[in-house]
Amino acid sequence: MGSNGFGEYDHRIDYVFKVVLIGDSAVGKSQLLSRFSRNEFSMESKSTIGVEFQTRTVVVDRKTVKAQIWDTAGQERYRAITSAYYRGAVGALVVYDITQAQTFEHVPRWLEELKSHADNNIVIMLVGNKADLANLRDVSIEDAKEYAEKEGLFFIETSALESTNVESAFYTVLSEIYKIVSRKALLDNNSQGARSSSLQGGTQIMLSGNEDAVKVNKTTYCCSS
Numbered sequence: 001m002g003s004n005g006f007g008e009y010d011h012r013i014d015y016v017f018k019v020v021l022i023g024d025s026a027v028g029k030s031q032l033l034s035r036f037s038r039n040e041f042s043m044e045s046k047s048t049i050g051v052e053f054q055t056r057t058v059v060v061d062r063k064t065v066k067a068q069i070w071d072t073a074g075q076e077r078y079r080a081i082t083s084a085y086y087r088g089a090v091g092a093l094v095v096y097d098i099t100q101a102q103t104f105e106h107v108p109r110w111l112e113e114l115k116s117h118a119d120n121n122i123v124i125m126l127v128g129n130k131a132d133l134a135n136l137r138d139v140s141i142e143d144a145k146e147y148a149e150k151e152g153l154f155f156i157e158t159s160a161l162e163s164t165n166v167e168s169a170f171y172t173v174l175s176e177i178y179k180i181v182s183r184k185a186l187l188d189n190n191s192q193g194a195r196s197s198s199l200q201g202g203t204q205i206m207l208s209g210n211e212d213a214v215k216v217n218k219t220t221y222c223c224s225s
């Protein structure tokens with residue numbers, strides 16, 4: 001078990017949660033994913049072209065959850081079809097670079113995109129990455145916290161380079177998704193909970209139900225893991 005109380009299990013998957021990474025180019029989305037899924041980091045990271053995803057299996061509240069984390073380019077010209085990227089997503093990490101104020105100023109645009117394409121109940125975490133570069137800081141923690149509170153987002157600062165708070169960022173999103181799923185299950189008063197589709201090796205959770213999500217995940221994109 002990891003320090004956050006979650007670890008890697010090989011056996012049966014209870015749920016599959018799709019989580020998307022968004023934010024401007026070069027804020028560190030791919031490296032956050034690489035750190036979380038493979039515990040690797042590269043300074044020579046190239047811009048993502050199109051879409052890729054990686055998975056990691058974690059334990060949340062004694063349930064085995066396969067986190068399917070999707071990454072796309074921050075740059076408009078490299079981005080894949082937006083609605084397909086967000087379809088079926090139950091969590092999102094909106095990433096900015098703490099040394100580039102402009103990437104923080106663009107966060108409202110990313111939230112707009114989420115609002116127009118993703119489920120209303122999606123769990124959103126605002127992530128200030130590159131916290132290791134404190135001497136180059138251009139966005140204060142206070143400003144980011146205040147903004148996150150105003151918008152009803154979770155907030156954390158991370159360093160993919162130093163592996164600081166990366167586990168916490170993903171784990172917080174996954175456990176909040178799980179809370180919603182279990183709350184829905186209670187409300188529904190049956191074991192179905194949030195709408196779901198049966199998927200090989202687990203149950204794909206959809207907050208509002210979109211049966212296409214599984215098909216898109218399985219056939220439209222090739223995964224890099």
Ligand SMILES: Nc1nc2c(ncn2[C@@H]2O[C@H](COP(=O)(O)OP(=O)(O)OP(=O)(O)O)[C@@H](O)[C@H]2O)c(=O)[nH]1
Pocket residue numbers: 023024025026027028029030031032042043044045046047048049072073074075129130131132133158159160161162
């Ligand atoms: N110092 C520092 N550098 C980082 C960190 N995370 C990423 N980087 C560097 O920032 C650059 C961009 O990282 P990427 O992960 O490729 O950025 P991205 O957001 O995926 O970029 P796009 O694919 O273009 O959208 C690379 O040189 C990374 O090595 C971090 O936590 N600290």
